[in-house]
């Protein structure tokens with residue numbers, strides 16, 4: 001049970017691109033992007049990667065009845081869990097799905113409807129028994145989804161676009177910045193503005209600086225860039241996220257050590273982890 005003052009983020013999927021189950025990835029987890037941010041009784045979900053399936057089972061047990069799901073974008077690793085979100089199949093539940101990255105002519109509902117349609121998926125989106133509504137905004141908009149909660153957004157640098165989020169509650173803030181590629185001409189100003197002075201910033205850390213030259217144009221950033229942005233914006237805690245699926249737990253441990261040396265207190269996201277600002 002949460003109280004009004006509770007504010008935390010819990011990680012349900014921390015990988016990028018594709019799931020990677022197996023013994024070499026079991027400690028950090030193999031599910032794709034999905035996090036939960038609680039603001040008191042309110043539950044906000046960011047991204048519908050495969051981690052969403054486990055989250056759905058947890059909130060079914062908890063009897064949650066109202067959820068907002070914000071998508072960073074609609075690449076498959078960020079929506080693959082959507083058809084398996086048991087919460088959406090239950091009459092009496094309310095779900096609002098939001099995205100702010102789509103180009104003119106596309107809608108959140110239209111894209112998810114296309115995703116859940118034969119021959120890609122056997123049953124259409126109308127199978128959901130919950131009261132599901134779909135909402136479009138423009139990255140850059142500010143939203144007040146609930147009393148005392150402000151969600152600011154900014155456009156990210158990613159093929160077909162993506163949206164970065166900042167959640168402010170009770171004088172604290174958690175930012176969710178994935179998927180995004182660093183800029184050639186210095187730190188990304190959209191991101192710096194969004195994360196300024198934030199308590200926790202979760203950042204697309206798919207590559208390392210050493211690997212990045214081979215992956216230019218792929219739409220992802222490096223863990224070192226995440227730490228540079230955190231320094232420049234006076235962020236308290238930086239969180240390494242959207243791990244490359246090939247990375248083993250031992251490799252992730254090495255990144256954690258190197259990151260902590262560069263910026264003490266840096267956290268590497270793993271499934272099941274909870275962070276409180």
Ligand SMILES: [Zn+2]
Nearest residue numbers: 016017077179
């Ligand atoms: Zn991704």
Ligand SMILES: [Zn+2]
Nearest residue numbers: 073075158179
């Ligand atoms: Zn993407």
